[in-house]
Every structure is written in structure tokens, then in C-alpha cells.
Amino acid sequence: MAIIESAVPSHPVGPLLRHMGRNRAITLCCLFLIVLVLLAIFAPVVAGDPLKIDPAHRLSSPEAGAIWGRDHLGRDVFARAVYGTRVSLLVGFSVAILTTVFGVAIGVYAGLSRIGGAIVMRLTDAMMAIPAILLAIAFASILNAGLLTVIIAIAIPEIPRMVRLVRSVVLGVRSQPHVTAAISIGTSGLALIWRHILPGTMGPVLVQATYACASAIIASAVLSFLGVGISPEVPSWGGMMADARSTFRVQPVLMLYPGVLLSLLVLAVNILGDRLSDTLDPRKSRRTSL
Numbered sequence: 001m002a003i004i005e006s007a008v009p010s011h012p013v014g015p016l017l018r019h020m021g022r023n024r025a026i027t028l029c030c031l032f033l034i035v036l037v038l039l040a041i042f043a044p045v046v047a048g049d050p051l052k053i054d055p056a057h058r059l060s061s062p063e064a065g066a067i068w069g070r071d072h073l074g075r076d077v078f079a080r081a082v083y084g085t086r087v088s089l090l091v092g093f094s095v096a097i098l099t100t101v102f103g104v105a106i107g108v109y110a111g112l113s114r115i116g117g118a119i120v121m122r123l124t125d126a127m128m129a130i131p132a133i134l135l136a137i138a139f140a141s142i143l144n145a146g147l148l149t150v151i152i153a154i155a156i157p158e159i160p161r162m163v164r165l166v167r168s169v170v171l172g173v174r175s176q177p178h179v180t181a182a183i184s185i186g187t188s189g190l191a192l193i194w195r196h197i198l199p200g201t202m203g204p205v206l207v208q209a210t211y212a213c214a215s216a217i218i219a220s221a222v223l224s225f226l227g228v229g230i231s232p233e234v235p236s237w238g239g240m241m242a243d244a245r246s247t248f249r250v251q252p253v254l255m256l257y258p259g260v261l262l263s264l265l266v267l268a269v270n271i272l273g274d275r276l277s278d279t280l281d282p283r284k285s286r287r288t289s290l
């Protein structure tokens with residue numbers, strides 16, 4: 001039994017913490033995400049009222065009361081961008097969590113059940129044949145507008161990708177010697193999954209979760225830009241860029257601010273996912289560093 005336990009893959013958090021201090025890319029991305037999370041949490045303290053309309057100062061340049069200026073309705077652009085951070089982070093993290101929970105559960109089942117796995121794979125193939133953003137627009141249009149609707153509409157197309165990844169990893173882990181030995185001594189199904197199957201999937205799952213988070217942030221901005229996502233009254237980066245279309249020639253920076261924030265956030269999450277892939281891949285002896 002001791003031999004079997006020693007063969008189980010180590011938890012991926014250990015290597016990540018050991019190499020995080022040596023990898024400046026991971027450190028910078030984490031610091032940037034922490035700053036955005038703090039801004040989102042303390043938005044009422046660091047920013048003004050994002051819904052307050054001041055027609056007398058519409059399309060005004062940066063001033064003491066609005067350091068990024070005001071939009072076509074006289075609303076504080078900086079305040080709306082800070083509150084929009086809440087929406088982007090909440091959607092990204094929520095979709096990543098939902099995708100991980102349901103994707104891992106369905107993927108493990110598909111990897112351990114031959115008949116069930118075949119049915120699940122055909123369903124995922126059918127869903128992945130349709131572009132994810134089109135599925136998200138369809139679900140968002142059918143359901144009532146709101147933040148929960150956007151999260152569900154974006155998470156549903158992301159789950160099949162996680163399912164396929166987890167199933168492929170489970171098929172490989174299931175044939176490893178320590179799993180075969182655990183099955184031979186009569187390890188129960190839940191114990192087998194918890195002790196031997198899941199540890200081998202955590203590395204790829206964490207990486208895929210970061211990609212799902214980045215994809216969800218972009219999709220939420222697209223839905224808001226098209227007007228089928230979050231209510232226009234709720235500050236969001238996509239909604240800000242949609243509002244700035246009519247005044248782009250007069251004040252192009254109104255579209256620049258949310259666009260740059262969106263690009264930097266997605267870039268940070270994607271870089272973090274790439275570095276996690278390098279750090280958690282046991283086949284690579286050298287770690288990527290900047």
C-alpha cells in the first residue's frame with residue numbers, strides 16, 4: 001500500500017509555489033490581478049458614483065472630480081471602469097469555477113465509463129461544432145438579461161472543452177501502474193477517484209481553468225457590447241465601449257480606457273495559464289522564466 005501511495009502524483013500547488021518566486025511573469029500577473037481584485041472590492045472608496053449623470057460636463061476632459069473625464073451622459077469614466085472590473089472578474093472567476101466543477105465531474109465519468117463516455121463525447125462534439133460566442137449569444141437572448149444569465153450562457157459552451165480535456169487525462173491516468181494496483185486490491189470507486197485519478201488531472205485542469213476565465217472575460221465584454229448581456233445600467237467594459245462608439249471621433253479615449261483594461265486583464269490571465277502549464281508539466285525539466 002505504501003508503494004501505491006508513493007506513486008500517486010504530488011499535488012500541483014507545491015511546484016507552483018516553489019517556482020512562483022523564480023518566475024517574474026507569474027509574479028507580475030498575480031500582482032496585477034491582486035490590484036484589480038482590490039480595486040473591485042474597494043470600488044466605493046477609490047471611485048465615485050458610476051451612475052451619476054452630469055449633463056453640464058458631458059465629454060469633458062480629465063478633471064479633479066473625474067480623472068479620466070466624462071462620457072456622453074456626463075458619467076465618471078474612471079468610476080465606471082473600476083466598477084466594470086467587478087463585472088469582468090466576477091464573470092471570469094465564476095465561469096472558471098463552474099467549468100471546473102462540472103467539467104471535471106462529467107469528464108471523470110466519461111473517462112471511467114465506456115458507454116457513458118461515448119454518449120458524453122458525442123454531445124460535446126455537437127456543442128463544440130457551434131462557435132462558443134454564438135452559443136453564448138443564443139443562451140443570453142433566450143434567458144432574462146442579468147449577470148447570472150451571462151455567467152450561465154458563457155459557462156455552458158466552456159464546459160465541453162474541460163470535459164474533453166479531463167476525459168483524455170483520465171484515460172491516461174487510469175492505465176498507470178499505481179491506479180491498476182489500486183484497482184487490483186479492491187479500492188472503492190470514490191476512493192480511487194479521489195486518491196488516484198483527481199491528483200493526476202489537477203495540473204491540466206488548473207491551466208484550462210485560466211483559459212476559461214480569460215475566454216469568459218472576453219465573451220462577457222462582447223455580449224455587453226452587443227447589448228444582449230448585462231443590463232446597460234450596470235457598468236461594464238463592453239458596455240462602455242459600446243457607448244463610446246457614437247463619440248469615438250470626439251473622444252476616442254473613452255473607448256481606449258476599457259479596451260486597454262480588458263486587454264491587460266486577458267493578457268495577464270493567459271500568461272498565467274501559459275506559465276502554469278510550464279510549471280506543472282512534469283515532462284519539462286527546465287522552467288520558463290523571463
